[in-house]
Amino acid sequence: MRKAPRVISRQVKAGAEMASPWRPVPGPGEGGEDEHMLLQLREMLQQEQARRAQLEGEVAEAQRQMAALRAELSDSQDVERRSRHLALHDSLTALPNRGYFLQRLHEVLSQPSTTTVPSVAVLFLDLDGFKAINDTHGHAAGDQLLSIVAVRLMRTIRAQDMVGRLGGDEFACLLRDVPGCDQLTRLADKVFAAVSDPVRMGELLVRVQPSIGIAMSDAQDITPEMLLRRADAAMYAAKRAQSRVAFYDPELTPLLSGREIA
Numbered sequence: 001m002r003k004a005p006r007v008i009s010r011q012v013k014a015g016a017e018m019a020s021p022w023r024p025v026p027g028p029g030e031g032g033e034d035e036h037m038l039l040q041l042r043e044m045l046q047q048e049q050a051r052r053a054q055l056e057g058e059v060a061e062a063q064r065q066m067a068a069l070r071a072e073l074s075d076s077q078d079v080e081r082r083s084r085h086l087a088l089h090d091s092l093t094a095l096p097n098r099g100y101f102l103q104r105l106h107e108v109l110s111q112p113s114t115t116t117v118p119s120v121a122v123l124f125l126d127l128d129g130f131k132a133i134n135d136t137h138g139h140a141a142g143d144q145l146l147s148i149v150a151v152r153l154m155r156t157i158r159a160q161d162m163v164g165r166l167g168g169d170e171f172a173c174l175l176r177d178v179p180g181c182d183q184l185t186r187l188a189d190k191v192f193a194a195v196s197d198p199v200r201m202g203e204l205l206v207r208v209q210p211s212i213g214i215a216m217s218d219a220q221d222i223t224p225e226m227l228l229r230r231a232d233a234a235m236y237a238a239k240r241a242q243s244r245v246a247f248y249d250p251e252l253t254p255l256l257s258g259r260e261i262a
Contacts, residue, residue: 093146153173153195
């Protein structure tokens with residue numbers, strides 16, 4: 001059977017279109033609009049990535065600056081702590097210095113007493129023979145000897161007590177809750193024995209002996225400076241008498257005018 005010419009023409013046209021290697025360019029509203037939107041999205045994504053990278057860089061810089069600030073603050077606090085410690089302690093022995101000793105003595109004297117007898121006492125020590133050792137063997141040997149004496153004092157006194165270096169070869173002990181003279185005498189004897197024990201520094205063997213003065217807080221209105229001056233006067237009384245220990249006595253009051261404590 002023969003096909004109609006019109007049908008044959010349509011089939012030939014369709015076959016020609018399928019066989020052609022060329023495609024028509026998409027017009028508006030077809031594939032071109034999708035490609036344009038894809039380009040816009042790609043640009044927006046790149047811009048977003050750039051902004052994110054910038055923000056991450058700013059955050060990293062802020063964190064670096066904060067870390068540097070914390071380190072600087074920590075260093076300044078360390079410097080402040082070291083400065084405060086040096087202001088209150090002797091640089092050689094690390095014991096409380098004169099100012100800190102008087103400060104602690106003031107705090108202790110300001111506390112209300114729970115007993116009717118004096119409960120606060122000060123031992124004032126001066127090292128006899130130290131000057132000769134320091135002059136003969138040099139300041140390095142003298143400094144080493146002072147450091148050893150400081151350690152021995154700290155090991156001898158009780159946990160609630162305090163040792164300070166007032167300057168030179170002078171030390172002081174702040175004693176709390178002391179019931180009476182007998183216990184003070186025993187403690188002073190222990191201090192004397194500990195300090196008087198010979199000290200070996202290399203091939204050098206040296207020995208010093210302390211003169212010890214003791215003063216007790218027998219009045220409510222006594223000041224830290226006055227109590228320390230009384231112990232100082234008692235120490236000079238022990239030195240003159242060449243005795244180990246001397247307690248403060250009102251007869252020693254004239255000695256107070258010639259000594260500066262504060």
